Amino acid sequence: MxxxxxxxxxxxxxxxxxxxxxxxxxxxxxxxxxxxLYSRESLDGEIAxxxxxxxxxxxIEIKTNxxxxxxxxxxxxxxxxxxxxxxxxxxxxxxxxxxxxxxxxKALRNANTVKITSYSDLAVRFLLSEQTIKNExxxxxxxMNFHYDKFLIKFSPPYIELEFSVPAxxxxxxxxxxxxxxxxxxxxxxxxxxxxEVRDSRIFVVPAKVILNHFLLPMPVLAELQKRxxxxxxxxxxLPFDYTLGKVDLLKQYVFLSN
Amino acid sequence: MRKNRLIVFFSILIAIxxxxxxxxxVLYWKGGVNNYEPPKQTYVSSREQVQTDLQNLSKAVEAYxxxxxxxxxxxxxxxxxxxxxxxxxxASGTPYLxxxxxxxxxxxxxxxxxxxxxxxxxxLYLEDGRFYQK
Numbered sequence: 001m002x003x004x005x006x007x008x009x010x011x012x013x014x015x016x017x018x019x020x021x022x023x024x025x026x027x028x029x030x031x032x033x034x035x036x037l038y039s040r041e042s043l044d045g046e047i048a049x050x051x052x053x054x055x056x057x058x059x060i061e062i063k064t065n066x067x068x069x070x071x072x073x074x075x076x077x078x079x080x081x082x083x084x085x086x087x088x089x090x091x092x093x094x095x096x097x098x099x100x101x102x103x104x105x106k107a108l109r110n111a112n113t114v115k116i117t118s119y120s121d122l123a124v125r126f127l128l129s130e131q132t133i134k135n136e137x138x139x140x141x142x143x144m145n146f147h148y149d150k151f152l153i154k155f156s157p158p159y160i161e162l163e164f165s166v167p168a169x170x171x172x173x174x175x176x177x178x179x180x181x182x183x184x185x186x187x188x189x190x191x192x193x194x195x196x197e198v199r200d201s202r203i204f205v206v207p208a209k210v211i212l213n214h215f216l217l218p219m220p221v222l223a224e225l226q227k228r229x230x231x232x233x234x235x236x237x238x239l240p241f242d243y244t245l246g247k248v249d250l251l252k253q254y255v256f257l258s259n
Numbered sequence: 260m261r262k263n264r265l266i267v268f269f270s271i272l273i274a275i276x277x278x279x280x281x282x283x284x285v286l287y288w289k290g291g292v293n294n295y296e297p298p299k300q301t302y303v304s305s306r307e308q309v310q311t312d313l314q315n316l317s318k319a320v321e322a323y324x325x326x327x328x329x330x331x332x333x334x335x336x337x338x339x340x341x342x343x344x345x346x347x348x349x350a351s352g353t354p355y356l357x358x359x360x361x362x363x364x365x366x367x368x369x370x371x372x373x374x375x376x377x378x379x380x381x382x383l384y385l386e387d388g389r390f391y392q393k
Contacts, residue, residue: 159297193297216289
């Protein structure tokens with residue numbers, strides 16, 4: 001009873017204004033915190049949620065880093081997309097890394113859109129595995145009714161090696177004319193060692209060595225073949241990112257593309 | 260006179276035919292199954308080989324980062340998915356050096372030769388994809 005009275009008296013003796021000021025200050029702090037600050041985890045989650053609207057893939061991983069910035073500005077924003085289909089071909093990994101990015105937080109919060117208003121550097125990387133390419137070749141051959149007795153693909157950096165045995169009818173007529181003189185028993189068997197190049201997000205093959213029905217194709221024939229088949233693929237851009245792929249490297253089990 | 264001209268003419272024809280046949284024979288000989296292998300890479304100098312080795316290692320490290328979102332702790336982690344073999348520095352015969360560091364929350368990697376003096380350089384390394392030699 002005495003304690004209750006004591007507490008009650010202490011409580012009543014404080015001016016009401018002090019409580020009001022304290023409550024107001026707490027509200028101001030909460031509001032300013034909510035409007036300008038995202039915790040790292042919630043920012044990563046919001047960015048991933050916004051990207052899921054435009055980028056359809058198996059999984060999206062986001063990693064933001066403020067480094068030593070005391071003001072909370074981002075030092076880097078790393079986005080990883082796993083198994084991203086591009087024109088039907090599932091690219092195993094695509095990463096987009098911004099350095100010193102400024103994100104439009106209003107657009108992110110209100111419109112659920114990722115808008116990078118400025119950055120100092122952008123690194124885009126694609127990784128396509130050897131197994132994915134093999135699977136895609138089988139799938140495409142089935143869809144196009146392309147018959148073959150043998151078609152082996154092997155990565156031997158910096159070359160892609162092919163061993164093949166295909167009926168002559170599967171080669172398009174305009175290209176078949178070029179190699180008709182090497183045809184034996186209405187089929188083409190042989191080997192090719194190819195290098196890859198990328199220009200303006202278009203993939204080109206450069207044949208380094210081609211053997212067709214026991215004949216090593218001379219350089220002029222290879223040059224003409226190169227002109228006719230290239231570019232072999234136009235890599236579509238992953239929206240909303242703005243980049244052009246310009247480098248390609250062949251690793252043991254991956255094709256590695258970057259800007 | 261006319262006979263001599265004819266002899267010269269036919270000799271030239273036969274020589275040309277022999278060259279063409281010889282060329283075709285070489286193409287056929289080089290087209291056997293035992294030639295089903297890519298062209299061999301040759302280096303002009305060991306410095307050129309070092310530059311190529313470091314660039315190949317760098318690409319593999321960057322690709323590892325794409326998959327795992329962190330750089331490998333040691334180069335051996337790049338095998339077998341990204342590299343067949345790590346390789347050694349051609350001048351010293353010892354493994355390349357690999358080091359990780361962190362600045363401002365961001366990871367960096369450096370791959371260098373064990374003894375740059377063997378290449379008449381103070382420093383010979385590759386850092387974050389860029390090649391440096393001083």
